Amino acid sequence: MRRGVLAGAVLLTALLLQAGVVNPLDLPVGHPDLIVLCVVALALVAGPTWGTVIGFTAGLAADVVPPADHTLGRLAMAYALVGYAAGLLEDVEERSVVTTVAVVAVGSAAVVLVFAGVGALLGDARVDASSVADSLIATILYDVILAPFVVPLVSGAARRAEPVTTY
Amino acid sequence: MRDSGRARVVLAVLLLTAFTLITLDYRSGSGGPLRRVANAVFGPIENAVGDVARPIGSFFSSLGHLSSYKSDNAKLRKEVATLRSQLRLTDAERERLADEEKLLHLDQIAQFRIVAAHVSAVGGSLDFESTATIDVGSRDGITANMTVIDGDGLVGKTLSVGPTTTTVLLANDVQFSAGARLESSQLIGHVDGGGRGAMRFTLLDSQGTIKVGTRLVTFGDIGQRPFVPEVPIGRVTRVVPTPGALTRTAEVTPYVGFDSLDVVGVVVSAPRTIKRDSLLPPSPSPSPPPSPTPTPPTTPPATPAGSTSPSPSTSRTGH
Numbered sequence: 001m002r003r004g005v006l007a008g009a010v011l012l013t014a015l016l017l018q019a020g021v022v023n024p025l026d027l028p029v030g031h032p033d034l035i036v037l038c039v040v041a042l043a044l045v046a047g048p049t050w051g052t053v054i055g056f057t058a059g060l061a062a063d064v065v066p067p068a069d070h071t072l073g074r075l076a077m078a079y080a081l082v083g084y085a086a087g088l089l090e091d092v093e094e095r096s097v098v099t100t101v102a103v104v105a106v107g108s109a110a111v112v113l114v115f116a117g118v119g120a121l122l123g124d125a126r127v128d129a130s131s132v133a134d135s136l137i138a139t140i141l142y143d144v145i146l147a148p149f150v151v152p153l154v155s156g157a158a159r160r161a162e163p164v165t166t167y
Numbered sequence: 168m169r170d171s172g173r174a175r176v177v178l179a180v181l182l183l184t185a186f187t188l189i190t191l192d193y194r195s196g197s198g199g200p201l202r203r204v205a206n207a208v209f210g211p212i213e214n215a216v217g218d219v220a221r222p223i224g225s226f227f228s229s230l231g232h233l234s235s236y237k238s239d240n241a242k243l244r245k246e247v248a249t250l251r252s253q254l255r256l257t258d259a260e261r262e263r264l265a266d267e268e269k270l271l272h273l274d275q276i277a278q279f280r281i282v283a284a285h286v287s288a289v290g291g292s293l294d295f296e297s298t299a300t301i302d303v304g305s306r307d308g309i310t311a312n313m314t315v316i317d318g319d320g321l322v323g324k325t326l327s328v329g330p331t332t333t334t335v336l337l338a339n340d341v342q343f344s345a346g347a348r349l350e351s352s353q354l355i356g357h358v359d360g361g362g363r364g365a366m367r368f369t370l371l372d373s374q375g376t377i378k379v380g381t382r383l384v385t386f387g388d389i390g391q392r393p394f395v396p397e398v399p400i401g402r403v404t405r406v407v408p409t410p411g412a413l414t415r416t417a418e419v420t421p422y423v424g425f426d427s428l429d430v431v432g433v434v435v436s437a438p439r440t441i442k443r444d445s446l447l448p449p450s451p452s453p454s455p456p457p458s459p460t461p462t463p464p465t466t467p468p469a470t471p472a473g474s475t476s477p478s479p480s481t482s483r484t485g486h
Contacts, residue, residue, distance in 0.1 A: 016209075016212060017216075018291065019289065019290070020216035020217050023288070023289040023290065026426040030293075030294040031294055047174070052174060052181055053181070061205075062292070064201055064205035065209050065213075066206055066209055066210055066329070066334055067290030067298040067334050068290055068292055068296070068334075069326060069336065071189050072191075073185040073186070073189035074189060075292065076181075076184075076185040077186070077189070080181045080182060080185060081182070087174065088174075111293065112293050115293055116293075118189065119295070122189070122193055126340070126362060128362075130362075131362055134363060135293045135294045138294060139293060
């Protein structure tokens with residue numbers, strides 16, 4: 001329960017920071033994706049079931065939060081898959097920083113590819129080779145840079161919110 | 168991985184749900200009820216976040232100039248006296264005031280009725296979209312498909328509208344398209360946002376010639392929706408060779424800097440007539456000057472907007 005509230009608060013903060021603070025920054029190539037960082041961090045603690053639910057919810061919110069203008073459900077699908085996959089690594093003992101960063105890198109790439117892939121199927125004109133390449137490079141690069149700071153912070157908070165896993 | 172069986176069921180159910188949502192939303196087109204609810208709920212929070220984040224953003228962007236500030240420290244000392252009088256204004260506020268003055272200037276020449284707004288959030292969705300949220304909405308008389316401008320020229324058009332926020336499709340988005348006219352001529356075509364690439368102008372006349380440096384203005388749509396006429400768009404920087412094609416294509420550098428949008432205006436109504444080319448900035452400058460001055464009235468006075476030569480692009484609405 002407390003973990004649910006925490007996850008909600010973390011995701012809401014990430015969404016608002018993404019649209020209001022991160023996206024307006026004039027960075028080269030693109031921008032980091034805070035939501036995938038938070039989904040991975042929460043799913044690594046919560047396991048595959050809750051990881052999927054957290055990813056789906058975060059994606060659905062990102063699909064509708066104001067400046068978004070794409071077919072509803074595309075991000076929900078992408079983040080749900082990443083939440084599930086990251087959740088499968090819940091039981092891995094002694095996770096090193098390198099593993100975490102690798103999970104974030106793969107997760108970021110997966111989100112971009114699923115989002116772009118579904119977009120391409122729907123005939124979204126925004127999806128072409130150069131936009132996919134730029135989005136992949138920027139999202140992976142910036143997320144890998146941020147991962148060592150954001151993931152332990154969010155995972156630690158989630159672990160403290162519910163010290164004993166009871167489901 | 169003790170409950171990965173249950174996890175798989177949950178995953179399957181949620182993926183199906185996402186698939187259903189995609190199908191439903193794709194068939195109904197954008198701006199469904201869920202998005203309207205989200206506009207109403209998240210909009211005010213985004214406005215609040217934007218008010219806090221704006222000065223922080225301009226602080227970071229001013230960091231880039233830090234070295235040059237340091238080098239002419241002595242000069243700065245001389246300016247302390249002047250600065251003291253302006254001490255009450257923060258950097259962000261002064262920047263915004265300058266933006267607002269510019270917008271007002273353009274607004275006065277054209278006699279548009281505009282609603283001024285701040286950009287409170289910028290769309291990304293993994294950097295595929297170029298959209299923005301502004302802090303005015305249906306309560307301020309905004310509806311979908313209105314022209315959005317700033318002091319430099321065309322910014323975009325409004326998409327979905329909430330009570331206090333509006334989503335704007337920026338002119339550099341791939342899905343953006345608007346009717347455009349070459350300055351001091353009747354040659355018309357359409358301008359399309361290029362996403363990561365350059366903005367493109369397509370001239371709907373295989374005989375017409377485009378020169379580098381020519382400036383573009385909006386052509387205006389029927390009923391002035393979504394675009395009012397005569398808003399400056401940009402300058403032609405390269406003519407793309409298209410041998411044998413029925414249309415001619417050119418790359419356009421927009422006047423508006425889409426990376427640093429702050430104060431914008433939504434045109435809620437435009438006068439029936441606007442003097443041709445009257446809103447364009449002076450020609451030879453490579454970059455848009457701070458205050459656009461009207462070009463001398465060499466053209467015949469006040470052509471009725473929208474009654475120019477009927478052509479395929481008049482019906483173009485830029486969806």
